[in-house]
Amino acid sequence: MNNxxxxxxxxxxxxxxxxxxxxxxxxxxxxELRDNKHILGYGIEIDPDGINECLKNNIxxxxxxxxxxxxxxxxxxxDVAVMASSIQCLKEPNIAxxxxxxxxxxxxxxxxxxGYWRCRLALLLGRMPVTPSLPSSWYGTENIxxxxxxxxxxxxxxxxxxxxxxxxxxxxxQVSSLAKLMPNLLSCEGVYLLARK
Amino acid sequence: xxxxxxxxxFNSGITLExxxxxxxxxxxxxxxxELNADKSNAILVCHxxxxxxxxxxxxxxxxxxxxxxxxxxxxxxIDTNKFFVVSPNNLGSCFGSTGxxxxxxxxxxxxxxxxxxxSVLDWVNSQExxxxxxxxxxxxxxxxxxxxxxxxxxxxxxxxxxxxRAGVIAAAAKASSQNIALNExxxxxxxxxxxxxxxxxxxxxxxxxxxLKAARMLAHITYLSEDxxxxxxxxxxxxxxxxxxxxxxxxxENYLQYKGQKFSETFDANTYILMTKAMDGFDPxxxxxxxxxxxxxxxxxxxxxIGFKTDxxxxxxxxxxxxxxxxxxxxxxxxxxxxxxxxxxxxxxxSKRYEDNIKAFLSS
Numbered sequence: 001m002n003n004x005x006x007x008x009x010x011x012x013x014x015x016x017x018x019x020x021x022x023x024x025x026x027x028x029x030x031x032e033l034r035d036n037k038h039i040l041g042y043g044i045e046i047d048p049d050g051i052n053e054c055l056k057n058n059i060x061x062x063x064x065x066x067x068x069x070x071x072x073x074x075x076x077x078x079d080v081a082v083m084a085s086s087i088q089c090l091k092e093p094n095i096a097x098x099x100x101x102x103x104x105x106x107x108x109x110x111x112x113x114x115g116y117w118r119c120r121l122a123l124l125l126g127r128m129p130v131t132p133s134l135p136s137s138w139y140g141t142e143n144i145x146x147x148x149x150x151x152x153x154x155x156x157x158x159x160x161x162x163x164x165x166x167x168x169x170x171x172x173x174q175v176s177s178l179a180k181l182m183p184n185l186l187s188c189e190g191v192y193l194l195a196r197k
Numbered sequence: 198x199x200x201x202x203x204x205x206x207f208n209s210g211i212t213l214e215x216x217x218x219x220x221x222x223x224x225x226x227x228x229x230x231e232l233n234a235d236k237s238n239a240i241l242v243c244h245x246x247x248x249x250x251x252x253x254x255x256x257x258x259x260x261x262x263x264x265x266x267x268x269x270x271x272x273x274x275i276d277t278n279k280f281f282v283v284s285p286n287n288l289g290s291c292f293g294s295t296g297x298x299x300x301x302x303x304x305x306x307x308x309x310x311x312x313x314x315x316s317v318l319d320w321v322n323s324q325e326x327x328x329x330x331x332x333x334x335x336x337x338x339x340x341x342x343x344x345x346x347x348x349x350x351x352x353x354x355x356x357x358x359x360x361x362r363a364g365v366i367a368a369a370a371k372a373s374s375q376n377i378a379l380n381e382x383x384x385x386x387x388x389x390x391x392x393x394x395x396x397x398x399x400x401x402x403x404x405x406x407x408x409l410k411a412a413r414m415l416a417h418i419t420y421l422s423e424d425x426x427x428x429x430x431x432x433x434x435x436x437x438x439x440x441x442x443x444x445x446x447x448x449x450e451n452y453l454q455y456k457g458q459k460f461s462e463t464f465d466a467n468t469y470i471l472m473t474k475a476m477d478g479f480d481p482x483x484x485x486x487x488x489x490x491x492x493x494x495x496x497x498x499x500x501x502x503i504g505f506k507t508d509x510x511x512x513x514x515x516x517x518x519x520x521x522x523x524x525x526x527x528x529x530x531x532x533x534x535x536x537x538x539x540x541x542x543x544x545x546x547x548s549k550r551y552e553d554n555i556k557a558f559l560s561s
Contacts (some may be wrong), residue, residue, distance in 0.1 A: 018527065031281050037451075040527055046552055055531060055557035062520060108385045170502070 004187070005084060005191060006032055008167050009108050012193050014035055017079040020044065020104060021088030022066050026053035058130070067091045070099040072120050078104035085110055085133075088143045094155055097194070098136035103160060107194045115148030115184040132171055133189040149184040156194065198270055198277050200254050202261065204293065207326055211288075217313035220302060224327055225250050236333045238558075240280045241324060243341030246357030246472035247413075247464060249292035252284035253277070259463075265342075266549040274555040280337065280529035287553040288323045289315040297467035298399065308467075310396025315471055317344070317479045320349045320540050328359060338559060340501075342544030343511065344472070347479045350500075350519065351471065354481050357497040366503045367517035367544040370489050370522070371480040372434065375541045380473040381421055383412035387466045396442060396467050400461035404460030405466045410457035412469060417456050422507035424542030429462060489522035496523070500530035501558045503551075505537035505544065531558070 006029055013019060021030050024043025027050070033039045043061040045051050054061035059154055067090055081104035085181045087093045100107050113119070113132035119129035128138040136142070147155075149168070150154070168187035170176035179187035205224045212218040227250040232239060242252050253269035255262060269282055286294040289312065297312040328336065339352040339360050346368025353363040353484060362485045368377075387393060390408025394401050420427075430449035436540065445451045484489035502520045504513030511535045520532035535551055537543025 042524055051531075051533065052550075052553050052557050055554055057559055058499070058529075058561040060499075060524075060529050060531050062524075063534045064532075072521060073524070076521075 003028075004169065005189075008191050009082060009084070010036060011034075012108060012165060013039065014082055016040075018077065018080045018158055019080050019082060020073065021082040022060070022070075022100070023083065023089075024054065024061065025050045027057045027059035027061065029082065029084065030054075031057050035124070038057070043091060043151070052078065052158050053058060062195045066096065069098060074103045076103065079106065080104060081107045083107060083109045088112060088147070090145065093145050094159065096162065097155075098159060099197045101194065105149075105195065107161075109192045109194060111147065111149065111152045111190045111192065112143070113149045113184065113187050113190055114146045116188050117185050118188075120185075126142055128140070132173055133169075149187060149190050151190070152190065156192075160197040161194045164197055165197050167191045198228050199231055202226070202250070202257060202348050203228070205327060207323070207330075207331055209326075210318070211323055213313055213319045214316040215314045219288075219295065219313070219374070222295035222323070223293070223299075223325060224285045224290060224295075225249055226290065226327065228281060228284070229253050229282040230280055232281040232331075232333070232541060235347065237337060238280045239328075240275060240282050240335045240338055241283060241328075241336045241339040241340065241352070241442070242275070242284045242326075243345035243393075244287065245341065245343035245478060247346045247460070247469075248345070250286035251292075252282070252373075253397055256440050261421045264545065267545065268473070268555070274347075274552040275340075275559070280559070283327070283331070283380070285327055287315075287320050287472075288474070289319075289468060290437075291465035291468040296466050297396075297471060305401045310467060311376065312467060312471065315475050316480075316481065317337075317347050317351050317475055318481075320348055320475075321355055324348070324352070325356055325359065335359040335361060338362035338364060339498075340366065340426070340555075341368075343364040343368055343541065344479075344493050346511075346544075347476070349416060351479075351481055353496045353498040353500060354492055355511070356496050360498045362501065363498045363556065364501045364503070364558065365519060367505055367508055367511050367541055368502075368519075369511045372477050373515070378512075379415065380477055383415055384470050384473060386415070387469060388412040390466075390491050393466065396470075398466065405435045406461045407412065409464060409466045409469060410461040411465070413460040414457040417453060419510045420540055421540065422509065424507065425498045425539050456501075489519065490525040493523050493526045496526070496528045499558075499561075500528060502530065502532045503544070503554070504532070504534050505541070506534060506540070508535055508541045508543060510541040 017040045019041045021043045030094040031042035081100045090096045122129035168179040169189045208221045210220045243555050248264045253263040254264040289296045297308045301308045338348045346365040349363040349390040350365045386410040390405030392403040393405040433448045435448050435451040441454045481492045482489040488557045502516040504516035523530035
């Protein structure tokens with residue numbers, strides 16, 4: 001478990017949970033959770049290479065564009081939904097979050113923070129920011145709905161999502177007490193455990 | 198590739214879903230590759246309604262390549278260097294297994310129209326008898342496309358302990374109203390052929406060839422995508438010297454005439470009716486309050502459901518429904534939507550992704 005985000009998510013998920021991972025990539029998080037937490041997991045993915053890796057790793061995967069709808073999973077009774085590094089790529093992230101919390105008791109979201117000081121500095125210097133959590137150049141990015149930690153926490157308030165846990169990561173994607181002090185300025189990325197009110 | 202063709206005789210008979218029974222029956226089976234020492238590498242491939250036991254390699258009788266030759270073979274998606282692939286001809290078919298063209302042991306006459314109705318469950322039950330006869334305790338995988346995919350799904354439901362994986366490809370959990378309607382037009386064209394004699398044509402020395410041909414021509418259209426047909430034939434005219442029939446103008450007409458003609462020379466009309474009826478009747482949820490998720494509750498196999506974007510006979514949504522029901526029942530299940538250019542027939546043709554995905558699923 002070298003990936004600190006995987007580490008955090010694994011801590012937050014209880015044994016034997018039913019987990020749906022939106023944008024599961026090659027299924028590595030679900031594999032980790034299956035092997036260590038004995039979860040029942042399903043991944044949603046659109047990238048053919050990721051899907052094939054999931055099949056190899058014996059991870060259930062559904063080929064689907066998340067933007068095409070989340071409602072269909074509403075009767076599947078998931079305990080936790082995971083949306084790691086994909087919320088900012090969605091057409092309507094606020095509606096997606098609402099729908100996810102409709103089909104799952106809890107939702108773990110990661111947010112690349114555009115308020116991070118390096119992003120602010122880059123913009124101040126007249127450049128689009130490129131950081132560990134926002135690694136792509138402006139023309140190559142899939143991110144269409146970026147926000148700051150403050151923006152995201154405001155959304156949670158507006159939509160009545162309860163923030164049960166949060167962690168703030170530094171540039172090295174490690175949990176940082178410094179970042180926790182002033183997350184909007186000092187954290188590169190936020191990880192949130194949300195619940196419905 | 199080591200290939201064997203065997204005729205298995207089952208003298209214990211079988212009771213069918215309809216309540217009728219066959220006192221004895223034969224299944225002709227082709228196998229590819231070799232069974233390993235612990236008998237854990239056996240894969241059952243199930244054919245669609247007009248298929249036969251000849252899934253891979255050249256047929257002994259007409260030299261034609263098997264219906265899944267692009268998928269089954271050495272180093273192919275279903276690798277016969279690794280797996281022992283079992284491909285039976287279904288009960289009720291006309292390629293060697295007991296069916297309407299066989300002799301009924303009671304009457305010593307051809308069954309013809311008196312051959313009992315067969316269901317997907319009956320096929321699966323007969324294949325389970327085959328599994329026992331082969332001395333194998335469970336299939337590493339059962340897979341098939343179209344009506345073959347329906348058998349794979351029924352296998353996972355009916356024999357949860359005897360199947361590790363199921364590949365349900367270009368299939369549905371039940372036929373739609375449109376599917377039944379199209380099948381009925383095909384059946385009607387057979388029934389109204391003057392040589393059909395209410396199914397007793399063989400006893401009269403006749404054969405409803407034109408009805409069967411028209412049935413196949415209609416069905417064949419449903420296997421192709423509009424785009425694929427446009428690309429292959431467009432509105433191009435058929436050369437005068439290569440027309441199969443004087444009435445033909447366009448290449449697409451010539452193609453359908455040719456395909457229909459060929460089919461009517463090798464297939465049996467009663468079998469056509471019986472197979473399409475089996476497809477229409479397939480609905481494993483019917484015994485579970487019409488809830489597929491309940492039908493899937495006891496499944497232990499991992500499911501791989503594949504739909505093809507250009508398939509309008511069993512469109513991807515039908516496959517998605519199966520995966521969603523499996524998810525609701527907490528069954529390991531994946532759903533893939535592949536491009537496939539050939540419409541419903543896409544399941545027959547290899548592509549890099551299709552091959553990679555099947556290999557990955559079988560290796561997990």
